[in-house]
Amino acid sequence: MLNIENINIVAGKFRVQNLSLKLQEGLCHVLVGTTGSGKTLLLETIAGLRRQESGSISFADRNISHLEPELRNVSYLPQDLCLFPNMLVRENICYGLRMKGIGAAEAARRLQPLAVSLDIAHLLDRHVDHLSGGEKQRTALARTLISDNPMVLLDEPFSSLNLGLKRKLWHLLKKMQREHGWTLLLVTHDLEEALLLGDDLSLIANGALVDSGPKNQVYCYPKTVSAACILGTENFLSGEFAGRSDGLCYFHCPDFPAKLAVSASYPTLAGDNLDKLRFKLGIKAADIKLCRADSASAAGCCSIEAIHEKGCTATLVLRSKNEAITLLAEVSLKDLVGHAPGDEVGIIISPEAIMALMF
Amino acid sequence: MTFRRASIAVALLTFFIYAALIASLATFLSLDTVQSLFSSPRTLHAIKTSVFAATLVVFIAGLIALPAGFALSRHDFAGKRIIDTMLELPLFVSPAALGAMILIFFSTSTGIWIQENLQQFVFTIYGIILAQLVAVLGVAVRLCKAAFDEVPPRYDEIARSLGASSFTAFRTVVLPNARRGLFAAAILTWAKAMGEFGATITVAGTIAMRTETLPVSIYMRLASADIEGAVGAIALLIGVSLLVLYFSRFITSR
Numbered sequence: 001m002l003n004i005e006n007i008n009i010v011a012g013k014f015r016v017q018n019l020s021l022k023l024q025e026g027l028c029h030v031l032v033g034t035t036g037s038g039k040t041l042l043l044e045t046i047a048g049l050r051r052q053e054s055g056s057i058s059f060a061d062r063n064i065s066h067l068e069p070e071l072r073n074v075s076y077l078p079q080d081l082c083l084f085p086n087m088l089v090r091e092n093i094c095y096g097l098r099m100k101g102i103g104a105a106e107a108a109r110r111l112q113p114l115a116v117s118l119d120i121a122h123l124l125d126r127h128v129d130h131l132s133g134g135e136k137q138r139t140a141l142a143r144t145l146i147s148d149n150p151m152v153l154l155d156e157p158f159s160s161l162n163l164g165l166k167r168k169l170w171h172l173l174k175k176m177q178r179e180h181g182w183t184l185l186l187v188t189h190d191l192e193e194a195l196l197l198g199d200d201l202s203l204i205a206n207g208a209l210v211d212s213g214p215k216n217q218v219y220c221y222p223k224t225v226s227a228a229c230i231l232g233t234e235n236f237l238s239g240e241f242a243g244r245s246d247g248l249c250y251f252h253c254p255d256f257p258a259k260l261a262v263s264a265s266y267p268t269l270a271g272d273n274l275d276k277l278r279f280k281l282g283i284k285a286a287d288i289k290l291c292r293a294d295s296a297s298a299a300g301c302c303s304i305e306a307i308h309e310k311g312c313t314a315t316l317v318l319r320s321k322n323e324a325i326t327l328l329a330e331v332s333l334k335d336l337v338g339h340a341p342g343d344e345v346g347i348i349i350s351p352e353a354i355m356a357l358m359f
Numbered sequence: 360m361t362f363r364r365a366s367i368a369v370a371l372l373t374f375f376i377y378a379a380l381i382a383s384l385a386t387f388l389s390l391d392t393v394q395s396l397f398s399s400p401r402t403l404h405a406i407k408t409s410v411f412a413a414t415l416v417v418f419i420a421g422l423i424a425l426p427a428g429f430a431l432s433r434h435d436f437a438g439k440r441i442i443d444t445m446l447e448l449p450l451f452v453s454p455a456a457l458g459a460m461i462l463i464f465f466s467t468s469t470g471i472w473i474q475e476n477l478q479q480f481v482f483t484i485y486g487i488i489l490a491q492l493v494a495v496l497g498v499a500v501r502l503c504k505a506a507f508d509e510v511p512p513r514y515d516e517i518a519r520s521l522g523a524s525s526f527t528a529f530r531t532v533v534l535p536n537a538r539r540g541l542f543a544a545a546i547l548t549w550a551k552a553m554g555e556f557g558a559t560i561t562v563a564g565t566i567a568m569r570t571e572t573l574p575v576s577i578y579m580r581l582a583s584a585d586i587e588g589a590v591g592a593i594a595l596l597i598g599v600s601l602l603v604l605y606f607s608r609f610i611t612s613r
Contacts, residue, residue, distance in 0.1 A: 048519075068524075078517060082511075082513045084518070084536070095518070095523075099523045147521070
């Protein structure tokens, strides 16, 4: 198990403050955060490339906080890849094995299947300067994985790959991680990648951990506005608790003249005295459905300000009737037939789709 | 476009200044002069002394400049700024002053002890080597630092995360990636040592067939009104230097 306790890291004016995180052995932990939130800084500190000001890092009950990088047995794939230009692809991949004193025969035995899986077997004798971005990324990934260290840190390992290859490699990485029993800490901005690869999910913003836990819990029930923001929630409405009945909590939204119902089982709505707490209601664009403006089931009424089509779906910019708030909705083109900018529409939001967020 | 033309014109002017100076040598240069120059044991000795001293200086300066340049490129430490400034000392203090400083050092009790018990430097070939080393070391360290600056420190870090010790990372990743810059540094250091005059003559004197390098030979020939001999030696020095510089440019541009 990797145990990070109360770690403080300083990089110029930026600080990672009192961050604690536990990674279960043999599982994949995904770290998602906004740009400049300290994800890379944390990974570099675990790898030993930066020193923490305070706090400790231990792996498999061994304190590695003050060990030199080469003594940590941690594989690290940096975001900038850092392939060595003086070496061939083959030499780059096998560099870590060479440093461990592993012979050429064993290195070749490990290299061949890995290179085939990553589709770089035909590139092994090329110079890294002659590779495309995606080929470089796969070479760097191979260099990281071939060492078979028990702890693997990957900083956006698939960012330069096309979607098809990316999906293929997600499954390969998952398979290898399970077979080798690696404890994996992966940084990504891609939520699909995070949810597919991760067992646990942590959210980070401004150098502090926002939420951490099993991926479904963290993804489906964000507790704060910053967690919902990181998870891609587009719409936020101020909400005043107005009462509870029939398994639903009702919120009055002054910005958007409507009363919205939220499932009472949402984790932040468990206690009493909800009227003394401040809430924001988070709604994903994909969870807003359109209906007729005069429909009885409409939660509120909006006018369509703009329609941006993208393939089979379209993003709608909706403005509330009092013009106080703009919402984004993602609907299929089929549901959009007969609507045009300027039209008035009703919106329907399921109580299960609304997040009650504290701030 | 006008500025482009003007800047190119200035670049050409720079070339013509040196070209005119080199061309003017032809006035006194004849085939006989060249032949007598190459058949003169004194000239051959001066070439041998210059090449030997400059080559040895490059090796000694390299042993110091490689680790020092790496430390200045990669690490922050107390006194770094002072060292960095000191490296420019040979650039703003005249070579004669550097040579005088060496002579003064050998007049101190430590210097006298070194000369009496370890090695005689003043008026010997060791004096030439020491004078050239002092004159070029700062530049050599600065050039090595510039070569290491071209290699991102991330390479060292990632090599270490892959299991390399700091020295192995330096040897296997940093050094090979800085090789062009380091090679250019070696060539420029060699060229500067070859042309060094002020410090050399101050420390080693002008003893024919003993401490006579090519620049010293030019000076001695001019002093004895042997214009043709001086021109021949100048042409020789220019020829060797241009050949080496052109070769180094060719190698580093590949």
